[in-house]
Amino acid sequence: MKEIVIQTEKLSKIFGDFHAVDGISFEVYKGEIFGFLGANGAGKTTAMRMLCGLSHPTSGKAMVAGFDVFKQTEKIKKNIGYMSQKFSLYDDLTILENLELFGGIYGMSRKEIREKSQSLIEKLGLENESKKLVGSLPLGWKQKLAFSVSIFHEPKIVFLDEPTGGVDPVTRRQFWDLIYDAAHRGITVFVTTHYMDEAEYCNRISMMVDGRIEALGSPSELKAQFHTDNMDEVFYQLARAAKRSDS
Amino acid sequence: MKTILFLIQKEFRQIFRDKAILVITFVVPTIQFLLLPFAANYEVKNVNLSVVDHDRSDMSQELISKVTGSGYFKLVSYDESYDQAYKNIESDASDVVLEIPKGFEKNLIKEDHEELFVAVNAINGSKAGLGSSYLLQIISNYNNDIRVETGSSSGNVAPQIDVASSNWFNIHMNYKLYFVPGILALLVTLVGGFQTALNIVKEKEIGTIEQINVTPIKKHHFIIAKLLPFWVLANVVFTVGLFLAWLVYGITSEGNVFVMYTFIALYLFVALGFGLLVSTFCETQQQAMLIMFFFMLIFILLGGLFTPIDSMPAWAKTVSRFNPMRYLVEVMRMVMLKGSSLHNILPHFAIVLGLGIFLNGWAVLNYRKTN
Numbered sequence: 001m002k003e004i005v006i007q008t009e010k011l012s013k014i015f016g017d018f019h020a021v022d023g024i025s026f027e028v029y030k031g032e033i034f035g036f037l038g039a040n041g042a043g044k045t046t047a048m049r050m051l052c053g054l055s056h057p058t059s060g061k062a063m064v065a066g067f068d069v070f071k072q073t074e075k076i077k078k079n080i081g082y083m084s085q086k087f088s089l090y091d092d093l094t095i096l097e098n099l100e101l102f103g104g105i106y107g108m109s110r111k112e113i114r115e116k117s118q119s120l121i122e123k124l125g126l127e128n129e130s131k132k133l134v135g136s137l138p139l140g141w142k143q144k145l146a147f148s149v150s151i152f153h154e155p156k157i158v159f160l161d162e163p164t165g166g167v168d169p170v171t172r173r174q175f176w177d178l179i180y181d182a183a184h185r186g187i188t189v190f191v192t193t194h195y196m197d198e199a200e201y202c203n204r205i206s207m208m209v210d211g212r213i214e215a216l217g218s219p220s221e222l223k224a225q226f227h228t229d230n231m232d233e234v235f236y237q238l239a240r241a242a243k244r245s246d247s
Numbered sequence: 248m249k250t251i252l253f254l255i256q257k258e259f260r261q262i263f264r265d266k267a268i269l270v271i272t273f274v275v276p277t278i279q280f281l282l283l284p285f286a287a288n289y290e291v292k293n294v295n296l297s298v299v300d301h302d303r304s305d306m307s308q309e310l311i312s313k314v315t316g317s318g319y320f321k322l323v324s325y326d327e328s329y330d331q332a333y334k335n336i337e338s339d340a341s342d343v344v345l346e347i348p349k350g351f352e353k354n355l356i357k358e359d360h361e362e363l364f365v366a367v368n369a370i371n372g373s374k375a376g377l378g379s380s381y382l383l384q385i386i387s388n389y390n391n392d393i394r395v396e397t398g399s400s401s402g403n404v405a406p407q408i409d410v411a412s413s414n415w416f417n418i419h420m421n422y423k424l425y426f427v428p429g430i431l432a433l434l435v436t437l438v439g440g441f442q443t444a445l446n447i448v449k450e451k452e453i454g455t456i457e458q459i460n461v462t463p464i465k466k467h468h469f470i471i472a473k474l475l476p477f478w479v480l481a482n483v484v485f486t487v488g489l490f491l492a493w494l495v496y497g498i499t500s501e502g503n504v505f506v507m508y509t510f511i512a513l514y515l516f517v518a519l520g521f522g523l524l525v526s527t528f529c530e531t532q533q534q535a536m537l538i539m540f541f542f543m544l545i546f547i548l549l550g551g552l553f554t555p556i557d558s559m560p561a562w563a564k565t566v567s568r569f570n571p572m573r574y575l576v577e578v579m580r581m582v583m584l585k586g587s588s589l590h591n592i593l594p595h596f597a598i599v600l601g602l603g604i605f606l607n608g609w610a611v612l613n614y615r616k617t618n
Binding site for chain 2: 052053054055056073074075077078080082084086087088089090091092093097100101102103104105106107
């Protein structure tokens with residue numbers, strides 16, 4: 001029996017008469033890498049923001065890490081990490097200072113923060129940069145750092161919103177090594193992406209079209225379902241039916 | 248409690264890393280404080296005067312020299328006719344025309360009565376008003392002098408009322424004594440309110456607030472950590488201001504400085520709370536800046552800094568009751584000039600406390616981690 005860490009039932013977010021997220025139901029299991037795919041404007045970010053407690057759902061049900069997204073957002077926040085689409089560490093603080101700040105916010109002690117920062121910086125190979133302002137780092141390093149910060153306090157679940165946007169293939173590969181590493185340590189990874197090769201790295205994926213989940217399963221299951229041998233084709237078949245797009 | 252220390256540390260690091268903020272916080276107010284009291288001046292000097300003397304007598308010459316010798320007027324033209332003098336007013340070369348009729352001296356001595364004509368360019372209202380009242384005063388002094396000198400031709404001097412006035416709390420009517428505390432109040436408000444508003448909105452703009460909102464951080468921890476550094480900075484600015492008031496203007500407080508610090512401590516809670524409230528409504532620094540400007544202008548103009556609140560229309564008086572800066576300006580003047588004690592300013596404390604609770608309460612309610 002797999003342990004469920006995220007469970008939604010007909011979860012919706014309506015802005016006026018626009019159904020940004022239109023009754024999605026799915027489950028995510030502990031320790032898996034769950035890919036949350038869809039075209040631009042399909043509602044991925046809105047759905048993710050509801051699960052993180054950043055946005056109030058309009059209707060439906062959802063439990064994240066055992067807490068209700070309607071009533072217990074602050075308890076959810078203790079148990080998750082989040083990396084937004086927009087880079088959101090402090091550019092005017094150094095790497096160490098950012099780690100110190102976020103560690104402190106999650107209630108880690110200064111000693112704990114110091115030790116963990118040390119090993120993290122060694123792991124990322126940033127020994128020479130640790131006292132540089134984050135704003136001066138190249139984008140790829142910033143992304144890796146932002147991910148490391150989002151799991152610095154060892155959350156149960158980490159939400160990644162298009163974490164590899166605008167990053168070169170080599171760095172993307174390194175980034176996914178970090179994701180695998182986190183998943184091995186038992187952190188559930190919930191990730192949105194546009195890259196279909198990244199979809200292949202996920203244990204299971206969902207495909208969102210116009211606010212609804214149109215397909216859900218492992219990459220091989222989906223490929224079989226849509227009679228094709230690559231994820232790109234699965235995406236095209238689904239996205240072609242989409243009526244809305246922001247591009 | 249530990250969390251908040253991490254947050255405060257972050258805010259101070261960011262403030263001290265941003266050189267522009269430091270310059271804006273300390274250097275700009277210092278320069279303003281050194282320049283503005285010299286410029287913001289109620290005294291009218293250098294009123295441009297045109298004289299039309301049809302009489303050309305000893306008495307008319309004496310009157311003119313009294314006027315020009317007063318130090319308030321600058322004789323710019325000596326015209327043949329009123330029409331010619333009026334042209335000077337039209338071209339803005341002259342502010343006041345004094346016309347002395349033909350037979351001035353003769354009529355004064357023989358008839359015991361004469362009329363002078365004064366025309367004022369009222370485009371610059373305060374200059375015109377003060378200029379003409381100075382002029383009238385000089386003329387009436389002169390009038391008294393000649394009554395005493397010549398006696399009255401009819402033999403009895405009309406009874407006169409002389410008013411001896413003394414200016415309490417600012418004996419020499421030194422306008423700087425009046426302005427410096429007011430301008431200091433203004434600067435402290437600007438530093439506190441603007442920076443708080445802009446600082447929080449900046450986090451919204453660059454997106455870091457999202458990373459904060461997704462943490463289990465307590466709303467009041469975040470807000471206190473945002474307010475505290477600017478509270479400290481504004482207090483430092485205030486201290487620098489008091490020091491400069493003494494050093495540059497020779498102004499020391501009549502009252503206890505600690506009374507002022509106590510009031511400032513509470514007042515800043517209002518100014519910062521206002522900035523915080525504005526920040527919860529704005530998405531960009533531009534919006535926040537414009538809204539802050541709008542309100543600051545109201546605070547300044549309806550705060551009694553430049554014009555007395557007592558002479559405002561009823562609606563403006565009502566608005567000024569909700570203007571926190573009004574209370575700071577009043578308290579600064581009361582304590583610095585009059586030496587008021589804590590007891591004297593208790594009503595101000597009560598009102599400012601009320602405003603502070605209202606503004607901060609609203610801001611905390613309006614700041615949401617989840618939208």
